[in-house]
Amino acid sequence: xxxxxxxxxxxxxxxxxxxxxxxxxxxxxxxxxxxxxxxxxxxxxxxxxxxxxxxxxxxxxxxxxxxxxxxxxxxxxxxxxxxxxxxxxxxxxxxxxxxxxxxxxxxxxxxxxxxxxxxxxxxxxxxxxxxxxxxxxxxxxxxxxxxxxxxxxxxxxxxxxxxxxxxxxxxxxxxxxxxxxxxxxxxxxxxxxxxxxxxxxxxxxxxxxxxxxxxxxxxxxxxxxxxxxxxx
Amino acid sequence: xxxxxxxxxxxxxxxxxxxxxxxxxxxxxxxxxxxxxxxxxxxxxxxxxxxxxxxxxxxxxxxxxxxxxxxxxxxxxxxxxxxxxxxxxxxxxxxxxxxxxxxxxxxxxxxxxxxxxxxxxxxxxxxxxxxxxxxxxxxxxxxxxxxxxxxxxxxxxxxxxxxxxxxxxxxxxxxxxxxxxxxxxxxxxxxxxxxxxxxxxxxxxxxxxxxxxxxxxxxxxxxxxxxxxx
Numbered sequence: 431x432x433x434x435x436x437x438x439x440x441x442x443x444x445x446x447x448x449x450x451x452x453x454x455x456x457x458x459x460x461x462x463x464x465x466x467x468x469x470x471x472x473x474x475x476x477x478x479x480x481x482x483x484x485x486x487x488x489x490x491x492x493x494x495x496x497x498x499x500x501x502x503x504x505x506x507x508x509x510x511x512x513x514x515x516x517x518x519x520x521x522x523x524x525x526x527x528x529x530x531x532x533x534x535x536x537x538x539x540x541x542x543x544x545x546x547x548x549x550x551x552x553x554x555x556x557x558x559x560x561x562x563x564x565x566x567x568x569x570x571x572x573x574x575x576x577x578x579x580x581x582x583x584x585x586x587x588x589x590x591x592x593x594x595x596x597x598x599x600x601x602x603x604x605x606x607x608x609x610x611x612x613x614x615x616x617x618x619x620x621x622x623x624x625x626x627x628x629x630x631x632x633x634x635x636x637x638x639x640x641x642x643x644x645x646x647x648x649x650x651x652x653x654x655x656x657x658x659x660x661x662x
Numbered sequence: 663x664x665x666x667x668x669x670x671x672x673x674x675x676x677x678x679x680x681x682x683x684x685x686x687x688x689x690x691x692x693x694x695x696x697x698x699x700x701x702x703x704x705x706x707x708x709x710x711x712x713x714x715x716x717x718x719x720x721x722x723x724x725x726x727x728x729x730x731x732x733x734x735x736x737x738x739x740x741x742x743x744x745x746x747x748x749x750x751x752x753x754x755x756x757x758x759x760x761x762x763x764x765x766x767x768x769x770x771x772x773x774x775x776x777x778x779x780x781x782x783x784x785x786x787x788x789x790x791x792x793x794x795x796x797x798x799x800x801x802x803x804x805x806x807x808x809x810x811x812x813x814x815x816x817x818x819x820x821x822x823x824x825x826x827x828x829x830x831x832x833x834x835x836x837x838x839x840x841x842x843x844x845x846x847x848x849x850x851x852x853x854x855x856x857x858x859x860x861x862x863x864x865x866x867x868x869x870x871x872x873x874x875x876x877x878x879x880x881x882x883x884x885x886x887x888x889x890x891x892x
Binding site for chain 2: 497498499519520521522523524525526527529530531532533534535536537538542546547549550551552575576591595
């Protein structure tokens with residue numbers, strides 16, 4: 431069984447498999463502005479879905495809704511079988527969200543960041559060490575203060591946190607931003623590996639060529655509505 | 663992977679916050695000298711041994727209060743620098759654990775802080791303290807620190823996402839901590855024997871400090887998640 435298969439199994443009930451993401455007619459208001467205006471969005475387990483769209487179209491809002499960080503004003507949003515409004519904590523505990531920032535403590539080293547997350551979520555030191563190895567964090571990098579790391583190294587550390595948390599659904603907002611070619615390739619291979627191991631991945635990106643080659647399916651967000659584009 | 667308990671999350675958050683402080687040394691190298699300068703400036707401004715000895719307890723706690731605002735701001739600044747608070751929220755960690763961890767780390771820093779300020783008061787303002795007074799001082803410091811930390815963590819969490827949070831926090835926190843300031847100052851007066859205040863008059867104030875600390879610990883444990891959520 432893959433690393434994330436245990437969490438993904440949460441979505442299977444008998445012969446019926448619940449989608450990792452099931453959003454129906456969702457309206458999300460940011461203030462009085464409807465950032466999502468009746469969006470429908472479904473993601474099956476193990477998919478890598480690219481969410482594309484212009485600035486302000488609602489891509490980040492869609493991801494934050496999936497992460498349980500925003501409530502729906504109307505409609506329904508179920509993540510890994512759990513309702514984002516009434517079962518928010520359950521949703522959050524199974525989701526890994528990487529926004530425009532990395533969510534790391536800049537004064538600490540990468541090893542100290544990973545160690546904190548390991549302790550906080552109850553992962554063993556062996557699991558923490560395994561996550562670091564999988565993300566290519568060498569002993570030298572692990573001893574580097576996050577503030578001194580390159581963008582790619584910070585991204586890899588943040589992804590290692592997702593591995594430690596055994597997130598079943600990975601939500602990434604512009605994961606390639608600020609990375610050089612090697613860093614982008616690394617991110618892509620990490621995401622492919624996560625999906626191969628049973629995780630579901632949703633990536634919001636402007637970089638259609640790069641993220642498109644990674645994705646198994648593409649959707650576009652426009653005016654707060656999700657439109658199916660198809661397979662790349 | 664079993665879900666960690668609130669207690670374990672609190673310990674992890676406290677250890678992380680204290681490690682960040684040990685690494686960055688912001689409290690030791692910036693906030694503590696700031697408090698020391700405030701104490702020295704009070705001495706220059708009042709420039710009278712009699713008055714200084716009488717008002718020393720209030721000066722110690724005012725300096726603590728102003729400095730504690732910076733300490734609280736700092737402890738939440740590390741959460742917002744790279745949006746780590748979002749990561750904490752998405753991880754589904756018990757908010758009570760995060761709150762209690764913040765309180766533990768803040769309490770540890772404030773206790774050390776107060777110890778230095780009291781020593782400065784003894785030296786600069788030439789106040790003296792008996793053994794019984796020292797026991798009262800330690801108890802006052804512990805209870806007041808827990809109360810200040812609980813209120814700081816609660817109001818810090820409330821203001822973290824707000825626009826102009828640097829000015830919002832003092833506006834919210836300073837009026838709310840007035841009872842702690844009053845109780846801690848009165849107890850410290852008794853510990854220092856300022857104006858002939860007997861030691862026994864200091865102990866009843868521990869009740870007020872205890873009640874305030876317990877109230878905000880309880881409120882923060884229940885409400886921190888809602889306050890820090892969008």
